[in-house]
Every structure is written in structure tokens, then in C-alpha cells.
Amino acid sequence: SMLDYNVLGGKLNRGLAVVESYKLLKAGSEPSEEEEFLACILGWGIEWLQAYFLILDDIMDNSQTRRGKPCWYRLPKVGLIAINDGLVLRSQISRIFKRYFHGKPYYVDLLDLFNEVDFKTTSGELLDQITTSEGQKDLSKYTVDVYRRIVEYKTAYYSFYLPVGCALLLSGGSLDDYVQVKHILVEMGIYFQIQDDYLDCFGDPEVMGKIGTDIEDFKCSWLFVQALVRVDERQKDILFENYGKSDPACVAKVKALYKELNLEAVFSEYEREIYEKLISDIEAQPNEAVQAVLKSFLHKIYRRMK
Ligand code: IPE
Ligand code: MN
Ligand code: MN
Numbered sequence: 149s150m151l152d153y154n155v156l157g158g159k160l161n162r163g164l165a166v167v168e169s170y171k172l173l174k175a176g177s178e179p180s181e182e183e184e185f186l187a188c189i190l191g192w193g194i195e196w197l198q199a200y201f202l203i204l205d206d207i208m209d210n211s212q213t214r215r216g217k218p219c220w221y222r223l224p225k226v227g228l229i230a231i232n233d234g235l236v237l238r239s240q241i242s243r244i245f246k247r248y249f250h251g252k253p254y255y256v257d258l259l260d261l262f263n264e265v266d267f268k269t270t271s272g273e274l275l276d277q278i279t280t281s282e283g284q285k286d287l288s289k290y291t292v293d294v295y296r297r298i299v300e301y302k303t304a305y306y307s308f309y310l311p312v313g314c315a316l317l318l319s320g321g322s323l324d325d326y327v328q329v330k331h332i333l334v335e336m337g338i339y340f341q342i343q344d345d346y347l348d349c350f351g352d353p354e355v356m357g358k359i360g361t362d363i364e365d366f367k368c369s370w371l372f373v374q375a376l377v378r379v380d381e382r383q384k385d386i387l388f389e390n391y392g393k394s395d396p397a398c399v400a401k402v403k404a405l406y407k408e409l410n411l412e413a414v415f416s417e418y419e420r421e422i423y424e425k426l427i428s429d430i431e432a433q434p435n436e437a438v439q440a441v442l443k444s445f446l447h448k449i450y451r452r453m454k
Contacts, residue, residue: 150233154199157215162311163191169315169441189248190314193241200237254317261313265305272301295373304337332429339422340449345370346415363402366392378409
């Protein structure tokens with residue numbers, strides 16, 4: 149079915165993060181079966197939201213495969229009906245939430261949270277689309293600031309802030325009291341994506357289970373924007389000449405340039421700094437359960453590489 153095809157098959161990281169965060173926030177008092185069930189509903193809500201983003205993203209990106217299968221819109225029986233399927237998924241979230249949460253004190257905040265994160269993510273997608281594919285390829289649009297904004301909006305809110313926001317609401321918190329937690333989670337989301345971009349080029353395909361294609365695909369990758377601020381004229385010519393081409397010789401030249409610019413060390417230095425900064429921001433949090441949630445997220449990202 150449309151649901152099985154698009155919602156299942158991922159790692160369910162974001163959905164499971166709601167349940168895990170909720171348990172940590174409740175530390176001490178065992179959550180009742182009903183509360184755990186509601187945490188699962190919220191987790192599935194995020195997975196449905198992600199399925200809706202991905203269906204539409206694959207159409208916009210003209211992608212071939214997702215999670216090892218053809219993209220939904222690539223199936224002959226589906227085609228552009230996939231657009232409607234995406235919208236159905238999104239509207240079903242609100243209907244499911246009405247069924248389970250109507251009358252709860254946090255119901256309005258929950259709907260607001262999903263609406264706001266939906267808005268942020270679609271804004272990020274827009275920013276990504278207009279920088280990546282508007283008119284001719286213009287690599288000079290790929291700046292560090294643009295990169296940061298795309299990643300913050302497109303990935304960080306729905307992947308990192310949303311699961312914790314759901315868990316906080318379910319455990320009776322008010323999101324206005326956790327503005328700093330939101331900043332930390334968004335920064336972690338950016339770190340996560342930077343690491344993803346790094347691994348796309350320098351990770352071991354055996355370990356990753358996939359072969360990176362960011363160079364071939366002309367992606368606004370962290371490595372590219374970092375290279376761009378470090379190149380001399382000669383290197384810039386090499387970069388612009390070879391980026392975004394599927395010829396393996398071109399890809400190899402870009403990778404060689406990344407090595408020449410020592411981007412592996414630039415990444416290690418970034419990672420060391422951001423890790424220390426995040427740890428100290430987390431430890432400045434007054435609530436120990438919140439600290440535990442944030443540390444668990446941070447260590448999951450950090451460990452992915454080792
Ligand atoms: C996916 O972004 C966007 C959202 C889920 C909002 P990308 O287009 O950069 O990522 P992949 O490569 O298709 O997963
Ligand atoms: Mn895509
Ligand atoms: Mn995309």
C-alpha cells in the first residue's frame with residue numbers, strides 16, 4: 149500500500165527519538181501504558197511527516213530511488229498522483245492527532261508545533277531548490293551562510309527539534325520555556341548534516357551502506373562551500389571545471405582537491421569545536437532530564453563516525 153511503501157523501510161530514528169526522549173524526561177516515574185502509546189503516535193506522526201516530505205522531494209529532485217526502492221512517483225501506476233498521496237499523508241497526521249489528542253491540554257501546542265516545523269521544512273526545501281537548480285548552474289551561490297540556512301530549515305527542525313518538542317509537550321512542558329533547547333537541537337541538526345556531507349565523500353561505502361554522489365549531483369555540500377573559501381584561482385578553476393559531472397575522472401579531481409585543501413582536518417577541527425560547544429551548552433541546562441535527552445542525541449551523532 150501507499151503507506152507501507154512510503155512510511156516503512158527507513159530507520160525510524162526520528163519516531164523512536166520521541167519515545168526515548170519521553171522516557172528520559174519521565175525518569176523516575178514509569179510512564180503509563182497509555183502515555184507510552186501516545187508517544188508512539190507522535191513518533192509515527194513524525195515518520196508520516198517525513199514520508200510526505202520525501203515523496204515530494206523526490207519529484208522535485210527528479211530522483212530515482214529512495215531507501216533501496218524506486219521512488220513512489222516512479223511507479224507507473226502512481227506517477228504524479230504521488231503529489232496527492234503526499235498531501236493525504238500530511239492531512240492524515242492532523243486527523244490522527246485529533247483522534248488521540250483532542251481535549252488534551254497540549255493539543256493546540258502540538259498542532260502548532262507540527263505546522264511550524266512543516267513551514268520551516270518546506271521553506272528550507274524552497275531555499276534548496278532555488279539555490280540548486282535555478283537557471284544555469286551557478287556555483288558562486290554556494291556560500292557558507294546559504295549552506296547553513298538550507299540545512300537548518302530543511303533538516304534540523306523536523307529531524308531534531310520536532311521529536312524532542314513532541315516529548316516535551318507530552319510530558320506537560322511548555323515549548324516557550326525551552327528556547328535554548330531548541331537552539332541546541334538546531335545546532336545539532338546542522339552538525340549532523342555536515343557530518344553526512346563529509347561521509348558522503350570520505351566515509352567508507354562498506355560501513356555507510358551507500359555510495360556518495362554529492363559531487364556528481366552538484367550538491368551544495370559542506371565540503372564544497374568550505375573548499376570555495378580556501379581555493380586560489382588555479383584550484384577554483386579545477387573545482388568549477390569538475391564539479392557536478394558524473395565522469396569518475398572529474399569526481400576524482402574534486403576529491404583530490406578536497407584532500408589538497410586538507411578538508412579532512414577542517415572537518416575534524418569543526419567537529420571538535422562543535423562537540424565541546426554543544427556539551428557546554430547542554431551542561432548549562434538547568435533540567436537534568438533535558439540534559440540526558442540532549443546528550444543522548446549528541447552521542448548518537450558523534451558515534452556514527454567511529
Ligand atoms: C531531503 O533533502 C529533504 C527533506 C526531507 C525535507 P535532500 O533532497 O537533500 O535529501 P535526499 O538526498 O533526497 O534524501
Ligand atoms: Mn532529494
Ligand atoms: Mn531535495
